[in-house]
Amino acid sequence: MKNVIVDGTTYQGVSTVQLETTEGTPAIFIDEDEAGGGIMVGSASGKVIHVDNAVTDGVKDLKVYDSGGHEFTNPVTLAIANKNLYRQDLLPSSTTNKGIVFTKNSDGGVTAEGTSTGDYANVSVTLDKKLFQIGKTFSMSTGKESGSVYFAIKLTYSDNTEETFKAQNVYRIFTVPKTVTAAVAYIEVAVAGTVVGSETLWPMLELAGSPSEFQKNTYTTMQYDGTTKPTLPDAVSNLWSLADTVATMTMVYNQNVGKQADYLQEQNNVNSDVVQNLGQIYSDLTPGITVQGETLVVLSESIGVVGESLTIR
Secondary structure (H helix, E strand, C coil): CEEEEECCEEEEEEEEEEEEEECCEEEEEEEECCCCCEEEEEEEEECEEEECCEEEEEEEEEEEECCCCCECCCCEEEEEEECCCCCHHHCCCEEEECCEEEEECCCCCEEEEEECCCCCEEEEEEECHHHCCCCCEEEEECCCCCCCCEEEEEEEECCCCEEEEEECCCCEEEECCCCEEEEEEEEEECCCCCEEEEEEECCEEECCCCCCCCCCCCEEEEEECCCCCCCCCCCCEEEEECCCCCCEEEEEEEEEECCHHHHHHHCCCCCCEEECCHHHCCCCCHHHEEEECCEEEECHHHCCCCCEEEECC
8 A cells, every 4th residue: 555646635545546538638546445435537517517526625627618618817706515505504593484483503404483374484595596507407305204394496487487396295306497587495384374393304405316415505605716726615516606697617626436446347447557566667657657655646647548557566
């Protein structure tokens, strides 16, 4: 087991390095010991960038473009969130509507209590319409299996129609069918006279085809200036622009993936060479790899090979 440095980042206890090229971009796959996973360079693009298994401080490059394909030179505000796109952070600490008291909890949940004096007692927050791109699929969940309080998303479309999606005691999946001009999220009790005895739900909205374990939402903003790189809040993260003038973005980032054997099998890729000794590094890898004592240094910008691997003894 040795340490490996890839573009200045040190990975400890590494057993194998897999080198490959993805769409012309040098990529590094690092297979660690049996308890570890691997890391490779991935990319994502779109108006909303959604990444899975990201290394949170591993963004290598970010570009933001207008509709004409020109990169922004003036600062533009970007939003960064974890996998939960519901804005619990926007809720007041406590508020009462139509007899129901809604309380924001520190764990990301919302507790409702009281007897509703009218239909549709709720607390609401506005979500960024730009999250809801046509064709994108979302999962909604509440983390509960019984009760009368539900989580709802109301979308207003460019043709002036509206549609509401609800998750109460089971999750809900929906796909955005049209251009969205407004989006509002509700925690709600529908019927007047409903008695709610301290019912807690954990609202979760995520870009996914199925629900995952609840995570309290995080939300920050940054100024894109062409050089500053974002720090992602978690392995599953989302990034989008708050400006309507942004047409698309591209991001290159370090990504955690499975162990090397699983990854290669999935890609139908077979190692072409395995070097058993650090002193016998192939000449075509030499420009990108140097050995400093017990450390292997990999400079990904120098690597142009596909399917080569180096086993470190």
